[in-house]
Amino acid sequence: MSEKHLVCQGALCRCNFGTAPDKLKVLTQSKRYINDKGGSQKLMATNKDINKTFEKNMFGNCSKLNNNPCQVTVTQWSDFYDKITLEENNGNALLESSKATCPIGSTDCISIINHGQTAEVSQQNVKNTDKEVIAELFPMMDLETEELGLLNIKNL
Incomplete structure (x- = not known):
């Protein structure tokens, strides 16, 4: 993949040991929005989004826990974009290639x-x-x- 996108709230994530995906929830900053014309829904995710940072905070059942419910806690992110640092939380932007570590799963x-x-x-x-x-x-x-729908073509 030559182009890597920045990650925002609502990004879909999965764990190698879980059975279901979960959506990322940005809790560490509230000012920087990306790809959000209204600036109200898609907060930019950073490597500071750790701990319980998902909507359900679980990826279904965890094979590391003998197929009991997942207990995800993000301890760190890797492969983030270090050329963008937010002032609010001193975090670096996550990329779609970024990965997170869970102490129950693995790095x-x-x-x-x-x-x-x-x-x-x-x-x-x-x-x-x-x-x-x-x-x-x-x-x-x-x-x-x-x-065409809401777009008035004759004004081109």
Whole structure:
């Protein structure tokens, strides 16, 4: 993978010894949002997000605990991006390749399945799009008069 995405709240994670994924919950900072137009849901995750930092705080049943319920506690993160440091918690940004350590599992037993970011098309994206590209994508539409959902194409 040549491009690595930053991780945000809601990222889906899994443990090598668990039976179900869980979503990352950012508890160490409350100011830095990524990929969130409204700045209200997708806090940037950092290597300071440790201890009980998941929504359910479990990955189903743990094979290390004889298939009893998981008791995840993150003690550290590895492979984080050290070129971004947040002032609020002095943490470095997590990447989709970052891994976490659980004392019950092993070093780097928790991995990120999905970084949590999602693409959102805005009116500005449509305005910045080449008219010829829009015409190729929507050949049956009269772009001078038609509207595409909430995006008014005629204002291009």
